[in-house]
Amino acid sequence: MGSNHPIEFPHISGSFGEYRSGGRFHHGLDYKTFNRNGIPIKAVQDMTVARLYTSEIGYGNGLVLASADGRHFTYGHMHDFVGRHPGLEYLRLALFLMHPTNRASVNLPAYFPFKKGDIIGRSGESGSGAPHLHFEVGSGGYFRSPLEDPERAILDFTAPTLLRLHTRTRSFPLKRVDRKYTQAGHTIDYYTLDGTRALPSADYRIGTYDTMAALNRNGVHGIRFYALDAKSLSPELYKSIPEELEQSPLYKMELDGIATSELRTADRYYDPEKTAIGDEYVYYLYDSLKRNRKELDTGVYLVEVLDSSGNRSRLLFQIGEATQADLTSEKPEHPPEEQASTEEEDPLLKEANVSFRTLNPYAGASFSYSGEGMNLTIQIPGGNQRGQARARILDKKWIRAIPPASEGLESPREIRAFVFDARDLVLSGYMYISGQIEKRHPDEELYLWNPSSGKWNWVGKPYQETDTRAFYRLRLKRGGVFAILRDTGAPVIYPSFAWQRPEDDLVHQSNEENPIRMLQYDIYDKESWVDRKSTAVFLDGVPLRFEWAGDRSLLRIRVPEKWLNQEGSYLSIQIDDLAGNPARPFFDVLLPSE
Known part of the structure; x- marks a missing residue:
């Protein structure tokens, strides 16, 4: 694994180029900080601060640093700029006081240089999202994958997971049937349809994700779609496919770089109706801007999904003498001559x-x-x-x-x-x-x-x-x-499964004389949304202050230890959803620290 990451022990929670809401590309990497603030952030090479952000949205507290080779490196969602140059943090605080809305973007002269490995600040959750570090690399109007640098390579030998082959109205589950390894030790997984069948010609999509040696489901690096010189699937066909296919693909998409003008064009490559961010990323197997697409001929087709480390997964499926009715739950009522060449009827x-x-x-x-x-x-x-x-x-x-x-x-x-x-x-x-x-x-x-x-x-x-x-x-x-x-469904309250972080762990908001306990609760309502105005929190029947973490469903409560009874105290939470449905009574027992 490369060692030149902006934080120690890197775990990727958001990949370069993956789909984000509103048809946006994610044009950087998200590094997981395991729900903790205050992790030191390092400069990845010699560079100088060019811009400072402070805001309640977007990058939050962020820095853009420029290097001598023309590249710029952006760090977002930081807690503060406490590092080699304390003056940066004083400047951030001054901007905060000068701008009541806490939104400022300032271009800076070359007053704050950093050497490779210097601490530039600490991680946080400012702006949007849970605690994590957002990291970008850009040059000449393009954003590049930070993992392109060999010094930031991820030690990953896990191939992307293929979930489903989609059409506009149907989904076909997939199953892994074989695994091979390249000479370099990378993995090639082979998939087929979960059930033997020949499919008709249609505009197909592939549903997949990649873990990038972590637990998060991220987007993939590239997609290729091939027509093989074969008439049917067979075990011999799987064995005969080489590591590298020499023929040209029918369709190819690889996210090596994203131009600034393309940041909101992700819907060209992803199906936004079927993509579930953080669960399944659904990619087109054709150019979505090209109309009058040619019918797929009878034969065998291969979908190849690539990650950023050299691993890949391959799906083989067959186009046969099937009818459009095989794609729908009911036979279409349109006469064949009225149907578009690759348009399926919505069941x-x-x-x-x-x-x-x-x-x-x-x-x-x-x-x-x-x-x-x-x-x-x-x-x-x-x-x-x-x-x-x-x-x-x-x-x-x-x-x-x-x-x-x-x-x-x-x-x-x-x-x-x-x-x-x-x-x-x-x-x-x-x-x-x-x-x-x-x-x-x-x-x-x-x-x-x-x-x-x-x-x-x-x-x-x-x-x-x-x-x-x-x-x-x-x-x-x-x-x-x-x-x-x-x-008619009620909100659900449960303790956050993320680490409960004491505030005096990395970012001090208490001291030994007056310790404060940080409590976090996830509150979820799948039918609509919680009504935050209805929130009430009580400690032994006494109203207690609380805060919502940004735009997320995370409720935070700070309880001074001195307020807890020696025998224990009861914390209760009351909340309704927007339809007026109250959550079931929720109680938590808080015992004083020894």
């Missing part, structure tokens, strides 16, 4: 005589639905759409069967729903949904069906709400079936 929708609107690249468009107490508009901002697409609004009568409500949700007797049916829509940002719905029950909310997870997803919190109406202005990254459901 949730009936044949509709409602025309699609053609959406030209970067033009922008809006679609409105009004009916059953709903007045909603979906807007695609100009400049966000890449490539040509089609879309339409369908009312409830064109839905074959509305998916049932999952646990914690309840369908009204007469469910209200509509469809935003979008095809080939690739965005470099978000769509937006705005308008209002009539609430026939106080706990009704707007939900969007997720065909990949088979669950209803809460669209988001209304900006204004009464017992009879909810007003929305929210971001969307996909279309589908929208419905109004009742939220």
Whole structure:
């Protein structure tokens, strides 16, 4: 393993180039700090501070350092700048006092040089996200993977994990059937469909993740898609495939670098509807901007997924004499001549005589639905759409069967729903949904069906709400079936499984005379969201102050040890969700330290 990492004992919790919400690329590495603040951060080479950030969002407390070879290195989410140059921390504090909103970005002259290995500050959780260190390397308008430097190579011999082969409306589970090792010791895993079948031609995607020698599920480094010179799968075929394929791939995507202008174009390579960040990253096996894609011929195809260390996983599957009905739960109602060359029928929708609107690249468009107490508009901002697409609004009568409500949700007797049916829509940002719905029950909310997870997803919190109406202005990254459901599930409270870190461990906020105990609790409501205004915390019946950790569902409570009874004290938490459902009573017993 390379030793030139910005922190000791590096564990990667976010990879370079992986998908982030809003169609963004993650253009750096995230180093795990195991829920601790105050870990020393090092300079990775001789360089000088060029810019200082201090903010409650984005990089938080961050530094950009420039080296003599023209590269710049960005460190984000730091706790402070306590290191070789104390003046940097004094400057940060001064900017904090001068800017009440705590948002400043300042270009600095070359007053603060660092040698390789010098301490530049301490890790934290400023800005957004849990405690971790964000680290970028850039040059000439491009961001490069920090792992390209051999001094930062990760000792990793684990191949990416392949989960599913996706189409637009179906998913096929995969299973590993073989493993080989290269002469350099790297791993090549082989996968096939979980069940022998020949698939029809379609626009396929691959669902995968890579652990990068850690526990987190990260994105991968590259994808390649090949047509093999074989007519069927066989054990001999697996044995005959060389380490390196000499033929040219049908499609190739490798994230070696990302231009500044491309930071919001991740939707070109990832399927945002199916990607679940931190769980499964779903990549296209074709150029999403290229229309009129050629049908896949009968034969055997290979998908190769690469990580940053030389390991790879390969999926072999067969295209045969199958029909479009093999891709859907019901036989399509469209006559074959009306179907697009690689378009599958959505099994949730009936044949509709409602025309699609053609959406030209970067033009922008809006679609409105009004009916059953709903007045909603979906807007695609100009400049966000890449490539040509089609879309339409369908009312409830064109839905074959509305998916049932999952646990914690309840369908009204007469469910209200509509469809935003979008095809080939690739965005470099978000769509937006705005308008209002009539609430026939106080706990009704707007939900969007997720065909990949088979669950209803809460669209988001209304900006204004009464017992009879909810007003929305929210971001969307996909279309589908929208419905109004009742939220009957309650929030869940449990102690954080991350390390409970005493505040006097690395970042001192207490002393030996007045020790303070830090407590953290995860509060989760999968049906909507917790109502933070309803939060109440009590210690032996006395109200206690608390704080929410940024935009996360982490509740933090600081309890001075001197407040605890010798026999122990009871901590209780009360909270509701946005639909007014209260969490079950939660109590924690706090015993004084010896």
